[in-house]
Amino acid sequence: MLSQSSAAVVTATLPAVQAHGETITSRFYQRMFKAHPELLNIFNKGHQATGEQPAALAASVVAYAEHLTGGGDDRSWELILSRIAHKHASLGITATQYTIVGRHLLAAVGEVLGEAVTAEVAAAWDEVYWLLACELIAREARLYTQAGVGEAGSVWRDWQVVECIQETADVVSFRLVPADGGPLPTFTPGQYVSVAVDLDGGRRQQIRQYSLSGRPGSTHWQITVKRVRATGDAPEGAVSTFLHEQVTAGDTLRLSPPFGEVNAVGDEGPLLLVSAGIGLTPAMSALHHLATTETGREVVLVHADRSAADHARRHELPDLAEQLPNLSVLLWYEEAAGEAVDGLKAEVTAGRVDPSRIPLPAGAHIHLCGPVPFMYQVRAELLRRGVSKDRIGYDVFGPGMLHD
Ligand SMILES: Cc1cc2nc3c(=O)[nH]c(=O)nc-3n(C[C@H](O)[C@H](O)[C@H](O)COP(=O)(O)OP(=O)(O)OC[C@H]3O[C@@H](n4cnc5c(N)ncnc54)[C@H](O)[C@@H]3O)c2cc1C
Ligand code: HEM
Structure with a gap:
């Protein structure tokens, strides 16, 4: 729970943070990537260019502050937290990275709002950030345990492509088995895996999510990927194009375990x-x-x-x-x-x-x-x-x- 003194400060400053939310997060990403260029390997470059990711992050921090100060409904907040935690887990986000994000996010708030950010205001938003971060870190730790990813373990495992099926002109299915011959984790329809690929001759890693499109319990996993074509000023999709053009049977792909909060089949009934x-x-x-x-x-x-x-x-x-x-x-x-x-x-x-x-x-x-x-x-x-x-x-x- 937010302390009473911070709650009053957050309520008073929420409109200003809300109004500048996207400027703050854009500034935050610039600062963070300058100090930690290695993080560019886990963020989606396209989302940075189109502003989708800054918008999602800003919206969730503001929504959480509202939630802590008595607004919003708990159910929708529960869904948001669950969705972010599953996405983060599929990317292998670590607790240490929350310190980096927190430091640069709060510095960006100071840069954008200037003198309005007194020590008291900074402390109140620091509290909001860490309440949210702790919720997410705890959920992600549980997800890692459930997925069998040990402490400090990596989410990435090598999978061998055993078959590529050209489904339509723009869609290919990849069938995959663990490269080490080990067992296939189970999953629920609606869950996805993250796929990490090395682009630009290995100089840059990019990660995307793909829903598992086959049957749980099968002898292989299947993902079905649509190639994102260039249109107008928008370039072709980086990872889908790579998968379509560069990946063939016998190749190896790095995949995360299955994550995702959505169960596409529901419990029972129609x-x-x-x-x-x-x-x-x-x-x-x-x-x-x-x-x-x-x-x-x-x-x-x-x-x-x-x-x-x-x-x-x-x-x-x-x-x-x-x-x-x-x-x-x-x-x-x-x-x-x-x-x-x-x-x-x-x-x-x-x-x-x-x-x-x-x-x-x-x-x-x-x-x-x-x-x-x-x-x-x-x-x-x-x-x-x-x-x-x-x-x-x-x-x-x-x-x-x-x-x-
Ligand atoms: C949970 C989940 C499940 C998914 N399941 C599937 C699935 O089953 N099958 C599937 O095909 N996809 C799936 N996706 C989508 C997939 O993860 C990728 O987003 C998709 O393949 C596009 O990735 P890309 O790297 O090819 O494109 P990106 O490079 O990420 O580009 C995406 C868009 O941004 C635009 N863009 C990039 N850079 C710029 C720029 N500088 N300026 C302007 N515009 C730019 C591109 O033109 C393109 O339209 C899923 C996503 C999620 C989150
Ligand atoms: C309290 C802190 C954080 C919040 C509120 C937050 C919020 C979010 C949200 C809302 C999304 C989009 C989820 C979706 O709808 O798919 C997201 C995705 C993501 N987050 Fe976080 N996040 C936090 C911390 C971190 C940390 C510490 C890292 C690692 C450095 C990180 C890396 C990512 C990445 C790589 C994505 C996917 C990016 C993309 O697809 O462009 N986040 N986060």
Whole structure:
């Protein structure tokens, strides 16, 4: 809990910190990377360029200060903490690094707000930072223990690529086994791994997350990666392009254990999976999992894609439908008139998803994954139909979360 004296100072200075939140975190990153260039290897260079990561960090510190001073609701805060801790654990963040971040973050607050930051104000925000840091460090320590990552151990393990499957023009699946021949950790559909690759001839490491897109308990892991093409001023994606162009069967990749707070299959009862584009990866894992564990489960799969040709792994659907007799499939393809999938009883519609036509089995657990505007649109319709927020799980393939 925040001390009473700090709570008053934080409440009084919250609006100023809120107003300058992103300037503070941008300044913080500049300072920190100058003092610790080695940290550039764990942060996403693209997110720094687009400002997405500074925005996510600023938002979470301000939200926590609000929470400590009596604002916000506990449930949404619990979700935020859990999401950050899982992401950090997948990156192998250490307790020592929190000291570095804390030092530079608080120095940046001083630089941006100037004289307004008296010793009392600095001490109050230091307290906020460390309360948040301690929460996260404790959660991350638990996650490391659960994943079998020992104290001071690295999260990284070498995996051998045993197969690369070109799913569509822009999507490749990689099948992987542990390079040391050891056992495969189990995971829940919806969980992801971090993949670390060396770019620029080994001068720079970059890490990205990829959902495990195969069946838990299988003899290999599978990730399914969409190549991010250059558009306008935005360059091609660094890691997805590397994976597509440079990685072939027999190569080794560094992977973290599985992490992620989202369970795409829910506990029991009907399941509604709504995905768009490459957002199909958690849903594919969920379907393969249920096809061997709960074949009688009522499942509705709604998937939106640009065209049938862009819809990765659609050829797996007929077999899945055979194994899951209570599976209904609704597909929306933007660019083509409805196109059937051989051997699959599916409703195929041309155009963008019409959320009002998404079937909603009573009491269903719902999982969404796709571009953020798509998820907002679908979630708004589901909420309008009376679904409670806690029945809607979702994965965002970037920093941040859905807000109310
Ligand atoms: C939990 C989770 C699960 C995920 N699962 C999957 C999955 O199953 N499959 C999958 O394909 N992806 C998945 N992703 C997304 C994946 O992690 C990567 O974000 C994605 O592959 C793009 O990475 P990249 O290195 O290729 O692109 P980046 O280099 O990170 O670029 C991302 C975007 O930023 C833009 N950008 C970069 N630099 C600049 C700049 N200087 N100026 C302007 N714009 C810039 C790029 O043009 C691009 O549009 C997941 C993400 C998360 C968080
Ligand atoms: C109290 C301190 C911290 C807070 C509040 C915080 C907050 C966040 C948030 C909100 C995200 C985005 C999560 C998501 O939605 O995916 C994130 C990601 C990340 N954090 Fe932290 N963080 C803290 C400490 C640290 C530390 C100590 C490090 C290591 C130096 C670190 C490194 C990272 C990295 C590398 C990412 C992913 C970056 C990316 O994808 O661009 N964080 N953090």
